Structures are given as C-alpha cells and as structure tokens.
Amino acid sequence: MSVSIIILVVLALSALGYFLGRRRALSLAAESGRKLHSLPGYYGQTVALFAAVPAFLLMIAWLFVQPMIIDARVDSMIPDSVIPEGGARSLVISDVRRIAGGLDAVLARNSLDEGALTDGRVDFSTVRDRLAEVGIALGNDAPTEVFEAAKVYRQGAKIGTLAMTLAVLVLSVGLGAWSFTRIRPDMRARNVSEAFIKSLLIGSSTIAILTTVGIVASLVFESINFFRMYPASEFFFSTVWNPQFRGGSELGILPLLWGTLYVSFVALLVAVPIGLLIAIYLSEYASKPLRSVAKPAIEVLAGIPTIVYGLFALITVGPFLRDWFAQPLGLGNSSSSVLTAGLVMGIMIIPFVSSLSDDIMNAVPQSLRDGSYGLGATQSETIKKVILPAALPGIVGAVLLAASRAIGETMIVVLGAGAAAKLDLNPFEAMTTVTVKIVSQLTGDTEFASPETLVAFALGLTLFVFTLGLNVLALYIVRKYREQYE
Amino acid sequence: MIDITVPADRATVAPSKSILTVDARTRQRHAAEARFRLMGKIAVAISVLALVGLLTSILSNGLSSFRQTYITLNVYLDPAKLDKQGNRDPEAVAKVTTFSYAPLIEKALTDAMVAKGIAIEGLNAKGASELISKEAPANLRRYVLSDPSVIGETVSFDLLASGRIDGYYKGRVTMESAELDRNISPEQLMLADELKQAGILTTKFNWDFFTAPDSSDTRPEASGLGVAILGSAYMMLIVLVLSLPLGVAASIYLEEFAPQNRFTDLIEVNIANLAAVPSIVFGILGLAVFINFVGLPQSAPIVGGLVLTLMTLPTIIIATRAALKAVPPSIRDAALGVGASKMQSVFHHVLPLAMPGILTGTIIGLAQALGETAPLLLIGMVAFVREYPAGPPEGFFDPASALPVQVYNWTQRGDPAFVERASGAIIVLLVFLVAMNLIAIILRRRFERRW
Numbered sequence: 001m002s003v004s005i006i007i008l009v010v011l012a013l014s015a016l017g018y019f020l021g022r023r024r025a026l027s028l029a030a031e032s033g034r035k036l037h038s039l040p041g042y043y044g045q046t047v048a049l050f051a052a053v054p055a056f057l058l059m060i061a062w063l064f065v066q067p068m069i070i071d072a073r074v075d076s077m078i079p080d081s082v083i084p085e086g087g088a089r090s091l092v093i094s095d096v097r098r099i100a101g102g103l104d105a106v107l108a109r110n111s112l113d114e115g116a117l118t119d120g121r122v123d124f125s126t127v128r129d130r131l132a133e134v135g136i137a138l139g140n141d142a143p144t145e146v147f148e149a150a151k152v153y154r155q156g157a158k159i160g161t162l163a164m165t166l167a168v169l170v171l172s173v174g175l176g177a178w179s180f181t182r183i184r185p186d187m188r189a190r191n192v193s194e195a196f197i198k199s200l201l202i203g204s205s206t207i208a209i210l211t212t213v214g215i216v217a218s219l220v221f222e223s224i225n226f227f228r229m230y231p232a233s234e235f236f237f238s239t240v241w242n243p244q245f246r247g248g249s250e251l252g253i254l255p256l257l258w259g260t261l262y263v264s265f266v267a268l269l270v271a272v273p274i275g276l277l278i279a280i281y282l283s284e285y286a287s288k289p290l291r292s293v294a295k296p297a298i299e300v301l302a303g304i305p306t307i308v309y310g311l312f313a314l315i316t317v318g319p320f321l322r323d324w325f326a327q328p329l330g331l332g333n334s335s336s337s338v339l340t341a342g343l344v345m346g347i348m349i350i351p352f353v354s355s356l357s358d359d360i361m362n363a364v365p366q367s368l369r370d371g372s373y374g375l376g377a378t379q380s381e382t383i384k385k386v387i388l389p390a391a392l393p394g395i396v397g398a399v400l401l402a403a404s405r406a407i408g409e410t411m412i413v414v415l416g417a418g419a420a421a422k423l424d425l426n427p428f429e430a431m432t433t434v435t436v437k438i439v440s441q442l443t444g445d446t447e448f449a450s451p452e453t454l455v456a457f458a459l460g461l462t463l464f465v466f467t468l469g470l471n472v473l474a475l476y477i478v479r480k481y482r483e484q485y486e
Numbered sequence: 487m488i489d490i491t492v493p494a495d496r497a498t499v500a501p502s503k504s505i506l507t508v509d510a511r512t513r514q515r516h517a518a519e520a521r522f523r524l525m526g527k528i529a530v531a532i533s534v535l536a537l538v539g540l541l542t543s544i545l546s547n548g549l550s551s552f553r554q555t556y557i558t559l560n561v562y563l564d565p566a567k568l569d570k571q572g573n574r575d576p577e578a579v580a581k582v583t584t585f586s587y588a589p590l591i592e593k594a595l596t597d598a599m600v601a602k603g604i605a606i607e608g609l610n611a612k613g614a615s616e617l618i619s620k621e622a623p624a625n626l627r628r629y630v631l632s633d634p635s636v637i638g639e640t641v642s643f644d645l646l647a648s649g650r651i652d653g654y655y656k657g658r659v660t661m662e663s664a665e666l667d668r669n670i671s672p673e674q675l676m677l678a679d680e681l682k683q684a685g686i687l688t689t690k691f692n693w694d695f696f697t698a699p700d701s702s703d704t705r706p707e708a709s710g711l712g713v714a715i716l717g718s719a720y721m722m723l724i725v726l727v728l729s730l731p732l733g734v735a736a737s738i739y740l741e742e743f744a745p746q747n748r749f750t751d752l753i754e755v756n757i758a759n760l761a762a763v764p765s766i767v768f769g770i771l772g773l774a775v776f777i778n779f780v781g782l783p784q785s786a787p788i789v790g791g792l793v794l795t796l797m798t799l800p801t802i803i804i805a806t807r808a809a810l811k812a813v814p815p816s817i818r819d820a821a822l823g824v825g826a827s828k829m830q831s832v833f834h835h836v837l838p839l840a841m842p843g844i845l846t847g848t849i850i851g852l853a854q855a856l857g858e859t860a861p862l863l864l865i866g867m868v869a870f871v872r873e874y875p876a877g878p879p880e881g882f883f884d885p886a887s888a889l890p891v892q893v894y895n896w897t898q899r900g901d902p903a904f905v906e907r908a909s910g911a912i913i914v915l916l917v918f919l920v921a922m923n924l925i926a927i928i929l930r931r932r933f934e935r936r937w
C-alpha cells in the first residue's frame with residue numbers, strides 16, 4: 001500500500017473512531033443514567049486522536065529509519081572488489097537503487113510475477129540490456145554482487161513497506177479500540193484530549209530546536225570529515241584557493257573571506273549612509289503623505305527576491321560599470337566585480353538599515369528633542385548632536401544585522417561578483433566569496449568522499465559562525481539599548 | 487559657564503539690530519539645516535530611483551519574451567514519409583523520428599516562397615529552412631502522434647522561428663551583427679523581412695513561454711517555464727501544508743501555554759536565530775539531512791518544500807505570535823469566566839480572531855519562499871529537467887525545476903536570447919509575488935480588527 005493510501009485509511013479510521021466514541025459515550029450515559037463529565041464530542045475526539053496521531057508518528061519514523069537499515073544491509077553485501085577504480089561506494093549503492101527500481105519496471109513490462117526474478121524466466125545475464133528496454137540507463141553492466149544486492153534491496157523495501165502498513169494500521173486500530181473501551185460517563189475526556197493536544201503543540205514548537213540541531217550537526221560532522229582529509233591550518237591560513245578534481249587541491253579560505261568582506265564592506269558603504277539619511281528624513285522631516293508613499297516603496301526593496309538583484313547586477317549594473325568606469329580608467333574589463341556586487345547588495349540592504357534605525361530613532365524620548373530645541377538648536381543640530389548619539393548603540397546593532405545579511409547573501413554575488421579567488425584591492429576586479437564557492441562546490445555531481453566537496457561544509461560552518469556571531473551581538477546591543485529608555 | 491559680561495564693542499553695535507535680523511552665524515546654521523534636509527531627500531530619491539531602475543531594467547529586457555515570432559506554413563503531412571504501411575498505426579508512426587519531419591517543413595517553406603514569388607539571391611532552400619527553429623519538427627511530430635489520422639492532409643501550422651530571427655524583430659540581432667554571426671546571415675534576415683511582408687512570418691503572444699519545458703542551449707526560442715511553474719507550485723503546496731499547522735501550533739504553545747522557563751527560552755532563542763541564518767545554510771542542511779541521510783531523491787519538490795518549510799517557519803511563527811498577542815485578554819477572560827477550559831478559549835475564540843493576521847503572515851512567508859534560490863541550487867534543482875513531474879503526491883518525488891532557479895539556469899547560458907528569457911521569468915515571478923502581497927494587504931485591510 002502506498003503512503004498516501006495509508007494516510008487516507010488512518011484518517012478514515014480516525015473519523016470512524018470519532019463517531020463510535022461519541023455514540024458510545026451517549027449510550028453509556030443513557031444506560032447508567034449518569035451525566036457525562038465532558039461534552040460528548042470530546043469522547044469521540046479522544047478516540048480519534050489516539051487512532052490517528054501515534055500511527056502517523058510511527059509512519060514518519062518508519063519512513064526515516066527503513067532506508068537506513070536497508071542501505072546498511074546492502075552496503076555489507078557489496079565487496080570492495082566491485083567498486084570501480086577511483087569510484088565511490090555511494091555511486092555503487094545508487095546503482096543498486098536504480099537496478100531495484102528497474103526490476104519493477106521489467107516485471108511490469110513483461111507482466112510477470114515475482115518468481116520470474118529467480119527461476120530464470122527472464123534472462124538477466126545482461127542486466128544492463130534488460131534495464132535499457134524499460135528506459136533505465138546503467139553506465140556499465142552490473143556485477144553479480146550488485147545485482148544480488150539490488151534484489152535484496154528490493155525485497156527489503158517490499159517487506160519493509162508491508163510491515164509498515166501492518167504496524168501502522170494495527171497501532172491505529174489498537175490504540176483507537178483501547179481508548180474506545182476506556183470510555184465511561186465519568187471519564188474526563190476533555191482533560192485527556194486537551195493534554196494530548198497540548199503535547200502536540202509542545203512537539204511542534206521543538207521543530208525550531210531540531211532544525212538548529214540539524215544545521216549544526218550536518219555542518220560539524222561533514223566539516224570534521226573534511227579536516228580529517230585536509231589540514232585545518234592550511235584551510236584557515238593558506239592564501240591560495242585552487243580546487244583540483246584530480247586531488248592535490250589547495251583550499252585556503254583567506255581569498256574567499258577577503259572577497260566576502262570586501263563586497264560586504266562596499267555594500268555597507270552604500271547602504272549605511274543612505275539608509276541612515278532615509279531613516280532620519282522619514283522619521284524627523286517627511287510630511288505624512290510622503291512618508292506613507294516612500295516608506296513602503298523602500299520596504300519593497302527588502303521584499304524583492306535576491307535572484308532579481310542578481311540579474312540586475314549581471315545585465316545592467318555590471319556592463320554599465322565596466323563601460324563607463326573600469327575600461328575608461330584602465331582598471332579592468334570584467335563586468336562582474338566587487339563593485340558591481342557591492343553596489344547592488346547595498347541597494348538590497350538599505351531597508352534593513354533604514355527601517356530598524358527608524359524604529360530606534362522613534363524610540364528616543366521626545367523630552368530629549370524638546371530640551372535641545374529649547375536651547376535654540378536647529379532640527380539638524382538636534383538630530384546630529386542629540387538623537388544620533390542617543391540612538392547610536394541601536395544603529396550599530398542595525399548595521400551589524402545588515403552586515404550579517406550581506407555576508408550570507410548568495411545570489412547577488414554568484415551572478416555579480418565573479419568566480420576567481422584572489423586577494424586584490426581593485427574593486428573593479430572579479431573576486432569571489434564564501435557563498436559562491438559553497439554553491440560551486442556543491443552543485444553538479446556531488447560525491448561525498450573528496451575534500452573538494454566537503455570543503456563546502458567547512459565554508460558553511462565558517463559562514464554560520466560568522467553570521468550567528470554578528471546576529472547575537474546585534475540583538476544584544478539592540479536589546480540592551482531598548483531597555484535604557486523603557 | 488556662561489559669560490554674561492557683554493564685550494564693550496558688541497554692546498555698542500547691538501542696539502541697531504533687530505532680533506529678527508539673521509546674522510552670519512545663524513545663516514550658516516540655517517544653510518546647514520537646509521543641506522542636511524536636502525541630503526535626506528537625496529537619499530530617499532536614490533533608493534526610490536534604484537527601485538525604479540531595477541524594475542525598468544527587468545521590464546525592458548523581459549517584456550519581449552512574452553511575444554514570439556512564428557512562421558505559419560501549410561505543411562503537407564506526406565504519408566509516404568510518415569506512415570509507410572499506410573494503416574495509421576500509432577506505434578508505427580511513433581517509430582518515425584524527428585529527422586523525417588524536417589524535410590516536410592523545408593518543402594512547405596519552399597512552396598510558400600514560390601507561391602508568393604519570394605527569392606533571395608545567394609540563399610538556397612537549406613539556408614531558408616534555417617529560419618525555422620530546430621524545435622519545430624519535434625513539435626510537428628508531437629502533433630501528429632497525438633492524432634495520426636491527420637497524416638496525408640495539409641495542415642496550417644505555426645512553426646517557431648529560430649532564436650536569431652526572433653531576436654531580429656526584438657532588436658537583439660541586426661544586419662551588422664548577422665555578418666559576424668555563424669548562425670545567421672544577412673540574406674536570411676532579408677528573407678525574414680520578405681516573409682513578414684507576405685504575412686507568413688508573424689509575431690504573436692507567446693503562450694508556450696508559460697507552458698513549455700526548458701530547452702537546450704541552442705534553442706532559446708523554444709524554452710518555457712512550464713516545469714518551473716509546476717515545480718514552484720508543488721513546493722508552495724508542501725510549504726503551506728506543513729508550515730501553517732506547525733507554525734500555528736508552535737506559536738499557540740509559546741504564546742498561550744508555555745511557562746517561563748529555560749526550555750521556552752531555548753525555543754525562543756532558536757527561532758530568533760533561525761530567522762537570521764543565511765538561506766544557503768538551509769540548502770546545506772537539506773543536502774546533508776534530506777538527501778544524504780534520509781535518501782530522498784535530488785531535484786525533487788519534496789526536498790525543496792521541506793527546506794523552504796524550515797526557512798518559512800520562523801516568519802510564520804513571528805507573525806502568528808504577533809496576531810495572537812493582538813487579541814485582547816478580555817476575550818480570554820470572558821471565555822474562561824463562562825467555564826471554558828484554557829484550550830477551548832484559545833481554539834474557539836482567540837484563534838479565529840487572530841486568523842486574518844496569521845493568514846497574512848503565512849502569505850508573506852510563502853512569498854519569501856517562492857523567491858528563494860540559493861538553497862534550491864544545493865539540492866539539485868539546477869538540473870536540466872524537460873519532463874513534467876507527475877500529479878501530486880507522486881509528482882513531489884519527480885525531478886522538477888523552480889521559477890527562481892530557472893532564472894539562474896538561463897543566466898548561465900551563452901545565447902543572449904536567454905537574458906530575455908530570464909528577465910521574462912523574473913517578471914512572471916514578480917507578478918506572482920505582487921499578487922500574493924496584494925492578497926495579504928487586502929486580507930489585512932478587510933478583516934483585521936483594531937481593539
């Protein structure tokens with residue numbers, strides 16, 4: 001039975017449980033002449049919850065665990081001898097999966113039953129040809145061990161799915177029946193079902209923790225694998241980034257970090273003055289109509305997907321900077337450059353700086369302004385000498401948040417900054433960033449055994465630590481500042 | 487300390503001046519004030535101009551992708567070539583490859599040129615047929631396969647013009663650039679002009695752009711967004727189905743039930759940090775956990791949907807908590823006062839009242855997820871996918887593309903026609919985003935209650 005059918009069946013069982021439970025509660029109450037503790041619906045609800053929720057949880061867990069167990073079994077069946085020279089075990093395993101899927105198609109095509117796989121009614125001496133008939137291409141013919149493993153895989157998957165169907169349905173019916181028999185007029189059905197629901201609520205709120213754990217675990221484990229293959233000191237202190245897919249790569253993070261920081265610096269150079277001036281103008285000077293138009297327009301900038309900015313950098317800003325500045329000044333002739341990416345990214349983070357600074361300046365108490373005006377200061381003097389210093393910590397927090405956004409940004413730099421890793425000061429040169437290299441090392445054929453792929457996880461970990469650090473610092477500063485005036 | 491003794495010379499000058507006369511220093515201060523105000527105005531103007539520039543650049547590059555040049559020809563579907571047995575057996579017709587259809591089109595074009603009396607010096611029949619896209623025979627074959635009974639008839643067919651011809655009418659290709667181009671010659675452009683005058687070559691609205699799948703590097707004219715739109719729709723469905731219940735449940739717990747303790751603090755800190763984690767890190771998570779660990783297929787909408795769900799959850803949780811917080815405590819007190827349990831007061835009263843706010847937040851979260859690109863690159867959505875995924879739920883596990891990823895894909899190709907396609911795809915994406923945000927705004931205006 002496929003998963004969607006199991007889901008439908010369990011839902012039907014649960015609905016049935018609701019009606020039966022409700023009816024039983026009512027009839028028991030009428031028999032014994034006692035009043036029900038809860039509304040009749042709660043008795044039904046209890047049965048429905050017990051019938052559905054544990055069964056679904058079991059099913060989800062099963063779907064996660066079953067492939068792992070089968071993979072482990074198949075893995076032990078494949079001797080090292082069948083792994084091709086220079087190939088990886090994972091590729092053989094994926095061949096096994098493909099063959100297993102292909103066998104189903106072969107059987108369906110020839111309308112044969114299971115026995116055909118073993119009794120020789122179908123000629124499997126050349127697995128590859130049989131699979132080619134049903135449109136599944138294998139690189140080379142599979143050795144016997146792999147074919148056997150594929151059969152075991154198929155068998156395992158079949159048994160597993162059957163066992164899952166049985167287990168889920170038995171659990172659903174069993175728990176539903178158990179809670180059904182527990183129904184008495186004095187059973188506190190409302191409390192039971194509410195406790196059940198509350199535990200579900202708690203469960204869903206732990207997703208946030210699980211996600212963080214998942215992120216940290218995946219980054220850390222694969223980074224450890226990477227550092228086993230490649231010395232950490234070279235990774236952190238080497239100034240050369242030169243991955244070779246034949247081994248002997250040099251994977252120094254410094255040029256990437258330099259590119260990242262350079263692009264982010266340019267972006268902040270654009271965004272901080274403009275964003276601050278916008279915040280000042282809109283919060284202190286602008287008339288209501290202007291504010292009601294300009295503020296949403298600027299916030300639209302934050303809602304535009306980054307791929308749009310990336311395309312803008314690629315087709316408009318890059319060629320413009322190249323033709324009007326870089327080439328006439330003799331500074332280079334690449335359309336993707338630090339300046340291109342930095343400028344466009346600066347536009348993107350303007351709203352991050354402006355709206356947070358706006359909030360913070362609005363939080364400065366009016367009494368400070370009034371005091372300054374009373375002493376005869378002009379509005380701009382008040383802003384520069386009183387409000388900005390008072391709001392400074394919060395503004396620093398806003399800038400740090402914007403910086404963390406800039407460092408983690410991917411699509412603009414992928415399309416606008418280039419792919420050459422170098423340490424250079426010329427902003428018209430193409431440079432590359434940490435995020436660009438994560439994308440380029442992990443897209444395409446990924447094979448999880450080489451340092452060239454695993455380095456992406458170490459890069460990701462570095463990025464994660466950087467942005468998390470900046471965020472924690474920024475939130476700390478902003479919160480501390482807010483408390484000052486509350 | 488303020489020095490109150492007035493210097494003698496100033497005391498003698500002062501009486502002649504009115505207090506209203508602006509002295510040099512005040513003028514200077516006022517000038518500084520005006521300058522500062524102007525700088526603010528300039529900053530606002532710069533950012534609005536940047537927005538306008540961004541949109542104009544995309545629109546001017548991309549609007550032309552909604553129109554496409556077609557060549558309308560009467561193609562005689564020769565039974566001698568397409569169905570040698572003559573019994574219209576679909577299996578036999580399916581054996582005829584695309585190569586057999588190309589001569590039919592070439593002949594149709596030659597006939598049409600002869601009929602209209604068009605001839606260009608230095609251009610043979612083969613050169614003329616290069617005006618028609620290499621995708622056209624494949625489309626013709628698909629049409630015949632869908633209904634083999636048309637074989638033997640003469641059918642009027644809209645055939646895609648090649649990318650360069652299309653570019654010629656969109657200003658991308660000129661006579662000068664054609665001189666240097668291996669793929670097109672000035673003679674072919676002249677022929678195209680003649681055909682246009684004869685009414686054979688027309689430019690029409692490009693429906694295929696929304697429905698056709700991606701095409702290979704050399705056939706930009708045939709590429710479309712069909713698979714990408716379908717893939718994005720599947721992912722949005724998964725995100726909606728998973729993140730709305732999970733997000734609302736988590737928010738209800740945190741806002742209404744959670745005691746103040748370490749565990750609650752831990753959850754809150756995690757949600758705040760997740761909202762700021764770079765999106766590409768979620769891509770790494772998806773690759774390591776969902777693809778390598780669990781073994782879900784690459785490029786599948788299910789993986790993309792799960793990753794985007796995790797990314798969207800913090801947004802939805804933050805919006806939902808704000809909406810729950812906005813419901814005044816008097817509602818809860820009233821419910822509790824007439825004997826409702828805490829759970830009843832939340833589910834029967836607070837949640838329905840907070841629903842508009844929750845839906846608004848959800849739509850905005852979905853809009854964010856729709857435009858997200860970086861994590862999808864890592865889970866293999868960049869793969870070249872020509873097959874439409876099957877219907878849900880099986881289709882969730884088939885390879886598919888996504889709108890923003892398709893844009894990225896097209897920017898990585900050599901032919902300049904793909905820049906137009908990428909910008910066109912962005913316009914489609916932006917239209918979706920604007921529509922979603924408008925719905926969110928209308929929902930808020932229409933249903934939000936101020937207490």
